Amino acid sequence: MIGRVLKSTGSWYQVLTDQGVMLECRTRGKLRLEESKETNPVAVGDLVLLEPDGEKGIITEVQPRKNHIVRQSTRKTGHSHVLASNIDQALLLVTLIQPRTSLGFVDRFLVTCEAFGIPQILVFNKRDLLDQEAIDWCYDVMAVYQKIGISTFLISLTEDEDIKSLEQYLSGKITLIAGHSGTGKSTLLNRLVPSAHQVTAEVSGSTMKGVHTTTFAEMFAVDDQTMIIDTPGVKEWGLMDMNKGEISDYFPEMREKRLNCKFGSKCLHLEEPKCAIRESLEHGEISISRFESYLSMVLGGDNRK
Ligand SMILES: Nc1nc2c(ncn2[C@@H]2O[C@H](COP(=O)(O)OP(=O)(O)OP(=O)(O)O)[C@@H](O)[C@H]2O)c(=O)[nH]1
Ligand SMILES: [Mg+2]
Ligand SMILES: [Zn+2]
Structure with a gap:
């Protein structure tokens, strides 16, 4: 049997088999030991071979990845975590306030995607919280990114009745959504896949930052061809080792x-x-x-x- 990993908690995996069945799976101990520096041997998006084990499954092999994106810890622990594999593009969801996303963070994320050969979409959310001056500034920033070939959007997930212009860019693809905690990743996912019912939470009133609501990356289907991966908010984005x-x-x-x-x-x-x-x-x-x-x-x- 073959399947795609939709969710990984590190100890068990939710796998959608090619027969359309959702199976809870574990790995063999061996699979874990073979892995080198990365903390997770099986990542969301992986295509895996399975053996049935009662009502559950055992992952016996991870198929070679088309690509993957690694989150590198900025502290020198050497740990790196495969956020997801076999993706078509990454959507970075950012906000200027509540929480603030710096352009340094944006650029480190984009550079990482470039290094992994993954196309990027840059989406500014929470337009409703911005005054005209901030909106003008945002359009200037967006122009910088458009000029280098990145599709950019300024939206309000809570105010905009439709987000069709963005949806067009997701159709038929596997898209990873990343960004700081509280920028609205799960809110976006819920708009794209209402049946997902991903938990969302208000940003903290004292720090104006997100409260790390989503704890595991998880892939959801919008339709047969379109998949979206919601991920936990990241505080920092370290650059991988590069010359x-x-x-x-x-x-x-x-x-x-x-x-x-x-x-x-x-x-x-x-x-x-x-x-x-x-x-x-x-x-x-x-x-x-x-x-x-x-x-x-x-x-x-x-x-x-
Ligand atoms: N004002 C405003 N609030 C928004 C908008 N989009 C999302 N929010 C709110 O922002 C808060 C955080 O949204 P989430 O979707 O939980 O954020 P997240 O990125 O999934 O956060 P983590 O799971 O912690 O990484 C929620 O209270 C949302 O309702 C928006 O366009 N405008
Ligand atoms: Mg979330
Ligand atoms: Zn030079």
């Missing part, structure tokens, strides 16, 4: 320009002479906020802001 020289490769607006730097792929775009990236920055072709994010990644700045 400093590699980072600008994951900034789409730098990828080609960097070939024109005098020092070619050795240029880190810091103080080097005849740097095509810094020239583009001066000409306004690369946005200052994106370049600042780049610098903090190369110089190893604070990953938590």
Whole structure:
């Protein structure tokens, strides 16, 4: 039997078999030991081989993954957690307030997706909480991302009667939803899959941050072809291990320009002479906020802001 993992708690897995049956499964001890640095051997989205075990199932093998996205702990514990596998795209759900999402966080997430070859959608939620000035600022920020090929949206999941323009981008695909706690990931999921009844909770009145309501990643079907993965809110987004020289490769607006730097792929775009990236920055072709994010990644700045 073969199936797809819809939910993983670390000790048991909810698997949808190719016969359309939902099975609660466990793994064999062996499967766990074989795994290296990642804390979870089986991730949401994995295609797995199963053996029946009474009313339940045993996962005997994880099929090779088309792709996966890893959440790296920012503290140097070396732990990494596969958030999900075999996805078509990642939707980053952010809010300017309640909670605040920084552009540094956005860019670290986008760079990680680029490194894993996963297309991204950037959605600003809770428009209803913004005044006109903040909305104007948000559109300026969205323009920066649109320019580098990322689809962006500004929505209010509680006020907008329909979110069809966004839904079009999800249709027929497997989409992972990520973001800080409290940005409305589960609220979005419930709008897409009303039968899911995912629990949502108000952000804390004192910290204006989410209260970590969703605790496990879980995949839901919108229709036969469309799947959505709701995930627990992340506080920080650490960059996976990558060479400093590699980072600008994951900034789409730098990828080609960097070939024109005098020092070619050795240029880190810091103080080097005849740097095509810094020239583009001066000409306004690369946005200052994106370049600042780049610098903090190369110089190893604070990953938590
Ligand atoms: N004002 C406003 N509130 C919203 C909007 N969308 C969601 N919310 C509220 O924000 C709160 C948090 O929403 P959740 O869907 O639980 O957030 P989450 O991202 O799933 O949070 P975690 O599961 O903790 O990661 C809830 O009270 C939602 O009703 C919006 O567009 N505007
Ligand atoms: Mg949630
Ligand atoms: Zn350069």
